[in-house]
Amino acid sequence: MPMLADPSAKYVHYSAVPFPSGYVRQWPNKRTTSAPRWLSTDLRDGNQALVNPMSNTAKLELFKVLLQIGFKEIEVAYPSASELEYQFVRSLIENNEVPDGVALQIITPARPDLIKKSIASLAGAQHAIIHLYNAVSPVFREVVFRNTKEQTIDLTVNAVRLVKELTEAETARSGTAFTLNYCFETFSQTEPEFAVELGNRVLEAWGKATPSNKIIFNLAATVECAPSNHYADLVEYFGTHINQRESVVLSIHPHNDRGTAVGATELGLLAGGDRVEGCLLGNGERTGNVDLITLALNLYSQGVSPHLNFSDLSEIVAVVCRVNEMAVPTRYPYAGSLVFSAFAGTHQDAIKKGLDAQEKRWLAVDSSGEGNKSWAMPYLPIDPKDLGYSYDNLIRVSSQSGKAGTAYVIKQSLQLEMPRRMQVSFYGTIQALAETRGVEMTVPVIVDAFKETHNIGRTTRGRLHLESFRLFPGTPDAHSPPMDSYTDDMRTFAGGSSDDGAVTPLHFKGRFSVDGTVRLIEGSGATPVLAIIDALRSSLALPNLVAGEFAAHTVAPSKTCSYVEMHLASTGSAPSKSGVGSVWGVGISSDVTTSKCRAVVSAVNTLVGSKELPAAKRALYRRPPMLSLFGRERSLESVKLRAGHAPVTPKGTEQRVLEASS
Ligand SMILES: CC(=O)SCCNC(=O)CCNC(=O)[C@H](O)C(C)(C)COP(=O)(O)OP(=O)(O)OC[C@H]1O[C@@H](n2cnc3c(N)ncnc32)[C@H](O)[C@@H]1OP(=O)(O)O
Numbered sequence: 001m002p003m004l005a006d007p008s009a010k011y012v013h014y015s016a017v018p019f020p021s022g023y024v025r026q027w028p029n030k031r032t033t034s035a036p037r038w039l040s041t042d043l044r045d046g047n048q049a050l051v052n053p054m055s056n057t058a059k060l061e062l063f064k065v066l067l068q069i070g071f072k073e074i075e076v077a078y079p080s081a082s083e084l085e086y087q088f089v090r091s092l093i094e095n096n097e098v099p100d101g102v103a104l105q106i107i108t109p110a111r112p113d114l115i116k117k118s119i120a121s122l123a124g125a126q127h128a129i130i131h132l133y134n135a136v137s138p139v140f141r142e143v144v145f146r147n148t149k150e151q152t153i154d155l156t157v158n159a160v161r162l163v164k165e166l167t168e169a170e171t172a173r174s175g176t177a178f179t180l181n182y183c184f185e186t187f188s189q190t191e192p193e194f195a196v197e198l199g200n201r202v203l204e205a206w207g208k209a210t211p212s213n214k215i216i217f218n219l220a221a222t223v224e225c226a227p228s229n230h231y232a233d234l235v236e237y238f239g240t241h242i243n244q245r246e247s248v249v250l251s252i253h254p255h256n257d258r259g260t261a262v263g264a265t266e267l268g269l270l271a272g273g274d275r276v277e278g279c280l281l282g283n284g285e286r287t288g289n290v291d292l293i294t295l296a297l298n299l300y301s302q303g304v305s306p307h308l309n310f311s312d313l314s315e316i317v318a319v320v321c322r323v324n325e326m327a328v329p330t331r332y333p334y335a336g337s338l339v340f341s342a343f344a345g346t347h348q349d350a351i352k353k354g355l356d357a358q359e360k361r362w363l364a365v366d367s368s369g370e371g372n373k374s375w376a377m378p379y380l381p382i383d384p385k386d387l388g389y390s391y392d393n394l395i396r397v398s399s400q401s402g403k404a405g406t407a408y409v410i411k412q413s414l415q416l417e418m419p420r421r422m423q424v425s426f427y428g429t430i431q432a433l434a435e436t437r438g439v440e441m442t443v444p445v446i447v448d449a450f451k452e453t454h455n456i457g458r459t460t461r462g463r464l465h466l467e468s469f470r471l472f473p474g475t476p477d478a479h480s481p482p483m484d485s486y487t488d489d490m491r492t493f494a495g496g497s498s499d500d501g502a503v504t505p506l507h508f509k510g511r512f513s514v515d516g517t518v519r520l521i522e523g524s525g526a527t528p529v530l531a532i533i534d535a536l537r538s539s540l541a542l543p544n545l546v547a548g549e550f551a552a553h554t555v556a557p558s559k560t561c562s563y564v565e566m567h568l569a570s571t572g573s574a575p576s577k578s579g580v581g582s583v584w585g586v587g588i589s590s591d592v593t594t595s596k597c598r599a600v601v602s603a604v605n606t607l608v609g610s611k612e613l614p615a616a617k618r619a620l621y622r623r624p625p626m627l628s629l630f631g632r633e634r635s636l637e638s639v640k641l642r643a644g645h646a647p648v649t650p651k652g653t654e655q656r657v658l659e660a661s662s
C-alpha cells in the first residue's frame, strides 16, 4: 500500500506531558556541566540485536575494551536467555575479570523462574546491578501481557519483592552488593502519571533506597516515537513527581528509531537524567541504542570531560566492528573515516587558514605564558589528534577542491609554502588532472605532480641542469676565477645579494648540462636571479626570458626554498596579473643563492619542455596539441588557460636552446 494522503488516520500524534498549567520547564535553560554515569549495554542490548550474537571469547575481548575506555557499569548478559550467557557471567566472576570499582549489570524479565536463574549467575560478584524489566505502555499492557494497570503493578511489585529476597540471601552468602535498576520498558509511550505511580510502588516494594544506596529507574525510550523535547518533558515530569527523588538515579535508555537518540539523551540529561545506557557506535535493536561515543565526544567538545577515553578511537572502532560484524558509515560522527576530511575548496581554505592562525596563537601563548590554547577551528568541532588521528587526511583533493587544498598537501608533505600566485597556478594543474582522471587526487599524486611540474628530483630535473656556479660582485674581469676551477658545491662568492632590491651588480658564471652537453654560461645582473637570467638569455638564446614574482622561506633543517615566476615574453613584459602564461620554478638548497638559481633553472626547464619525462607523464603535464576531455576535443590553448598551466612554449624555443648550446 502506498503512503497515505492523510497519515493522521493511521498514526497518532504523541500526547502532551501533563505539567500543571503555568509550569515553566527547567530543562531548556540548563546546561550539562559534568559527565553522567555511563552504562555500556554492548554485551546485552547490543548483542541481542546482532545477526550472529558474539561468542563468549568475543564478548570477553569487548568487555576488556570497555574497561580500557573507562566504563564502571557494564551490562554483560541476559543470563536466563541461554547457558552460554549464564556461563559468561560466571566466567567473569570466577576468573577475576572484573576490576574493583566496576559493577556487573545483568538483565531479567519479571518472571520468577528467570529472575532466580539471573541472580544465581551473579553469586560471588563484588557489585552487581539487577536490571529488572517489564513493558508498561498501554499497547504492551493490553496486547502482550493482557494486563490492567493494577495487574501490571502487581506483576512488577511481586518481581521486585522476589529480587529483594534473593539478592539479600546472596549478599548474606557471598557479600555481593546489589543495586536494583528497574526498567519501565516502553516508558516514553507510557502515561506519565502511571509511570510515576508504578515507580512509587517499586520504591515501596524495594523499601531500602537511600541517598547513599539509590535505586535506579530506567526511563527507556524502547522505541523512539516522538521528538526529543517530548522525551525531555517526560523525564522532567517523572523526576519532579517521583517520591524520594534524592534516593533515585534516573537512567536514560534511548533508542534511535527517529535518528535522534543522541539529541533525546542530551535533552533527557538536561531534564534530570543522571545515567545513560547505550552502546558503542549505536549498535542495538533496529536503528540501535544511543551511541555512547558520540555522546561522550559531544560533551568533550564542550569542554566537559566524559571520563571515558577515546584517545585511540580507530582501534576501538576496529574491535567493535570486528566482534559485532558491523561497519561504520564513512560520515558517522567522530568515528567515520571521512569525518575529519575536507574535499570542498572553501572548507579547505578555511581549515588551512585556521590551522596556521591557531599555530601562531598557541606559539604566542607558549612564549608569553598569557592567553589560552583554546580550539577555534573552522569546520572542525574537535581536534582529530585528541582521538588519535593525524592531520594527514584533513584535506583531501578532488575536482571540488581549491588552491588551498593542494597548497596544504604540499606544505604537509614537502614543507613547502607556495606563494599565493603559485598556489593558483599549481592548483590549475591539479584541477585539470582531477577532471581528466575523475578520481581523488591523493597525496602521492599531488606530490608527484608538484615534482614533475617543477622539475624536482632525479628523473624530472629537465633538459637544463645547473651543475655548479660562481657569483661575484662587479663585471667580468681579471678577478673572476677561471671556469675550470669550479666545483660542484655551488658556493657563491658574493653574499648579501637579494632579489627584493638592487645591490652591487653581480656576475654569474655557471656550468650547465644542456641536453647532456656541458656548457659554461655567464651573465650579469643586479641580483642573483637577474644575473642567471641574463646568462640564460644570452647564452641559450632565450632573449625573452622574464622573471615575475619571487619568494623564499627556510625549510628545516637550515635550507632555503626559493620560488620564481617566469615567462617568455615577446615584448619583455612582466607576467600578467592573472599569472596566465607564466610558470613557477622551485629551488631548494642549504645555500640561499643556490636555491634561487635552481628555482630559475626549474622554471626554465618547464618553459622549454622536459624531454626527460617519460612519455606518459609528458603527455600529462605538457599537454599534446589536442586533448580529449569529457568526450569532446578542446584545443591545447583552452586547456592550458583553464588549468593555469604552463604556457605554450613559443614555437622554435626548444630549437633555439639546442642551437645555442651546441
Ligand atoms: C526491550 C528489550 O530489549 S528487552 C530484552 C529482550 N531480550 C531478549 O528477549 C533476549 C533474550 N530472551 C530470550 O532468550 C527469551 O525471550 C527468554 C528465554 C527470556 C524467554 O523465552 P520464552 O519463555 O520462550 O518466552 P518468549 O521469548 O516467547 O517471551 C514471551 C513471553 O514472555 C513474556 N514477557 C515478555 N517480557 C516480559 C517481561 N519483561 N517480564 C515478564 N514477562 C515478559 C510475554 O508476555 C510472553 O509471555 P506468554 O508466553 O505468557 O505470552
Ligand SMILES: CC(C)C(=O)C(=O)O
Residues within 6 Å of the ligand: 045, 133, 183, 184, 185, 186, 218, 220, 221, 222, 223, 253, 255
Ligand atoms: C529492557 C530495556 C532495558 C531495553 O532494552 C529497552 O527498553 O530498550
